[in-house]
Amino acid sequence: MSQPVLLSETERFLHEQIPLSKTMGVRIESFDGHELVVTAPLEPNHNHLGTAFGGSLAAIATLAGYSLLWLLLDDRSCHIVIRESSISYRHPVDGPIRAFSRSPEPAAFGRFRARFEKSGKSRITLRSTIEQGGVACVVFEGVFVALRG
């Protein structure tokens, strides 16, 4: 499948299966095989200060990690869920929201995939940042679990 089709299919899956992602205007912008970029406009996600609502930022960072693992694993028979996460809100985001989720080290991903193939269940830690003007405004770390469906 071509990259643009793959990304638009992933985005459509999110919008259909997780309706809040559509309300939030979440888009899968790009994926170069290593880094996934997920965006959303500020308008439906603002808070009482006119900056991005922390709950929206947590949701977008979660979706970025989830989508990255979905694309990396490339196994339509699996389910992915989040087990735990932590997030640090370092600076307010007052414009379009852009989340960057980066692939884990190849060795860590290899161990994750081997466990998944052997037992049908495996977990991995993924990191995302939400950046504006080259500054990491939000730093997110999540533990995701893949389960054979």
Added chain:
Amino acid sequence: MSQPVLLSETERFLHEQIPLSKTMGVRIESFDGHELVVTAPLEPNHNHLGTAFGGSLAAIATLAGYSLLWLLLDDRSCHIVIRESSISYRHPVDGPIRAFSRSPEPAAFGRFRARFEKSGKSRITLRSTIEQGGVACVVFEGVFVALRG
């Protein structure tokens, strides 16, 4: 202000100022001076497995902590923001979402309020759980900061 009016005012503030809270169907159900209950229906917050989306759960837990601090502080001149949080998704939530945010120990809240009154800025850690059938499905801890507006 009577309790029901206070809760409906807080809910209206959330819906007006944080539009995603309205889309999510967030309601401020009760507050007994110690425990705040925030709810949302599953339907607009479901994921690809028909259970509650982790991003929605994080957003609702964040709103529960935020609203609790707003009600406890009772100072319309302040702004409240979230600085960091961690969340553990222990069991899926497959029905109405109910978040319980409990007041900190009186001594901790007293120190928080004294710092706020002295310097116009203070932080406190608040805990929330999302429960179903008496089981804590989600455990959330957030560091919130109050700032003189």
